[in-house]
Amino acid sequence: MFDPLEHPGIPVDHHGRHWHEFDVEPLDTRATDPFTLRRISVMAAVEANAEHFDRQFANRVQDADARRSVNRLGDATAARRRHIAAVRAPVRGAAEYAINRERAAFDTAGWAARNEREPDRSWAYRQRAWQHLERLRRSAESGDRAHLPWASQVADEVDGLWPPRTTAPPRSWTYSAPVTQPLSLLHDWMVHAGDRRAAGYRPEARGGGWEALVVHESASCYLYYAFMAEEDDPRLRPMWELHLQMQLAHLHAASDLLRRYSDRDSHEVIGEGLPEPVTLRTDRPLVWVHEPDRPKRNRKPPDSGPDVLELLTAQHARTSRLFSRAGSTGDGAHMAFGDLARLIAVHEIAEEQMIHPLVRRLRPDDQLADRLLDEERRISDALSDAVRAAAHGHLDDTVGGLRDMVTAHSRREEHDEFPRLRRSVPVQERREMGRAVRAAEAAAAADAGPRDPARAVAQAADRVRDALADLT
CATH class of the missing domain: 1.20.910 (Heme Oxygenase; Chain A)
Incomplete structure (x- = not known):
């Protein structure tokens, strides 16, 4: 205390x-x-x-x-x-x-x-x-x-x-x-x-x-x-x-x-000390309730969706939430890790094929894209280790290190890479890239197949590569 x-x-x-x-x-x-x-x-x-x-x-x-x-x-x-x-x-x-x-x-x-x-x-x-x-x-x-x-x-x-x-x-x-x-x-x-x-x-x-x-x-x-x-x-x-x-x-x-x-x-x-600190970021239930069956407001969506940087930032936040669920106890942790592994694979492939090449084209002398690609290769290796550990019931031994790597990598992208692209790439081009990423993500989610993380990750990666190849 x-x-x-x-x-x-x-x-x-x-x-x-x-x-x-x-x-x-x-x-x-x-x-x-x-x-x-x-x-x-x-x-x-x-x-x-x-x-x-x-x-x-x-x-x-x-x-x-x-x-x-x-x-x-x-x-x-x-x-x-x-x-x-x-x-x-x-x-x-x-x-x-x-x-x-x-x-x-x-x-x-x-x-x-x-x-x-x-x-x-x-x-x-x-x-x-x-x-x-x-x-x-x-x-x-x-x-x-x-x-x-x-x-x-x-x-x-x-x-x-x-x-x-x-x-x-x-x-x-x-x-x-x-x-x-x-x-x-x-x-x-x-x-x-x-x-x-x-x-x-x-x-x-x-x-x-x-x-x-x-x-x-x-x-x-x-x-x-x-x-x-x-x-x-x-x-x-x-x-x-x-x-x-x-x-x-x-x-x-x-x-x-x-x-x-x-x-x-x-x-x-x-008293003799302050209470233990509570945080704004929490997994505890919030004061709202989610009612998917309740009628939604009638609003006409705009013709253009979010751009690719907003989509990838949202995926970073979703990854953090899945890490929290995967680190909990119970049957839901294994299912959450399967979703997490697929999301990381989809996310890194999209960045590898669309975002980092764009950074390299805009600034050929900058080594930022190479450093991020090197980090993603290490994340891919750590993800493979975590998938193998999960298959043998030892997920807790590896998920912490994977989370630290992914969190640091995401923060570096949001601080260093995304602001450069936001300043240099027109909004319409970013939106077109966002549509491509959404289509690739939908292709990866279609017929998700087995709950085995190793096979699910491989299938999702193949679908994303095929979808991006067709769209770009």
Whole structure:
């Protein structure tokens, strides 16, 4: 258990010396893991609320020295908020802004509803999540009618998602601002920060004041600690670690004020340690339900589908989900690994025959395509080893290494290769390549045949090669 009071952090007066250490370039929305983008959006909104709380709290403090101390905390929080805002992905239009905002708010409210221990609060967060889901559906349909291919993908994702038919609260949906529960306070912050209409939210500090300040600072420590543990982007993890060290100093400053003016110890308020971090990326059921038999919205799909880079990025995300299922226990793990093996084979062949040659043609002197092809050969060898291990019941011995290789390879493609193609290849050409990949994937899925992974992978690979040869 992580006890933030055992770590001193970086003193508040020294924060200005460390901003130059992590000068992160603004992230490309299309080439960045969506959960990384959501962490950035959530943390920027939470820091804005934290700054507002510090300013409000300082205005209520009577002692001049204490007021200066709290104002210094607010100044440092504002600097962190600006630092986070500098790496947020640039928005390319009003439609993209609306969809990104509602998607992040939907995920945030769902995250809070899953992990909130108080039934009334959990129900209220579910209601908020369903409201954002409906707004997300409307925004995606508007973008779909404007023939934005990425909006069409979002519309497809949410088309079958509906709130449960029975939505009555367990007792009452009215809830008050939390005081001494860091996790509940964190949920309250995140949900309010995710709602654009709550820009005027004024955090309350009931129960004496200094205790609330300690709880607020500990909640921010918890959030930075959880995001640092979850982040796998090498550009962002050092930033979360730096901000955590700064926030730890905030907590110690608040603890000193609590001890000086209330004669209480912080452990009496927040306990002996923070709960184990929960993550935005989770396999736990979300607050929506999937009802494939329920009538879908009538919307006319655009004439052009997603381009090849969007398709391959979606396959990366699907691969990650299948790895999680293949690493679980039970009969479903073997079936998930069979689907995973076929998907990796189809994906790598499509990139080998369409994407990497295009990169080599655009930049003949660049060695990126050769490095990626070499990685794919190693992935193919590791996949063969995993297939053989699965046939003998020893899948756990190999799937972890395969997952690390595939994850690193996918991230390198999304960071280095895909942005170059997005800048250099016309949209219409990318869409034509996307149609070819979809046709090849459909050919690989047709008559999937035996559930034996080795034979299934070989058959899928042959079908993809034949389909791409006919289409290109």
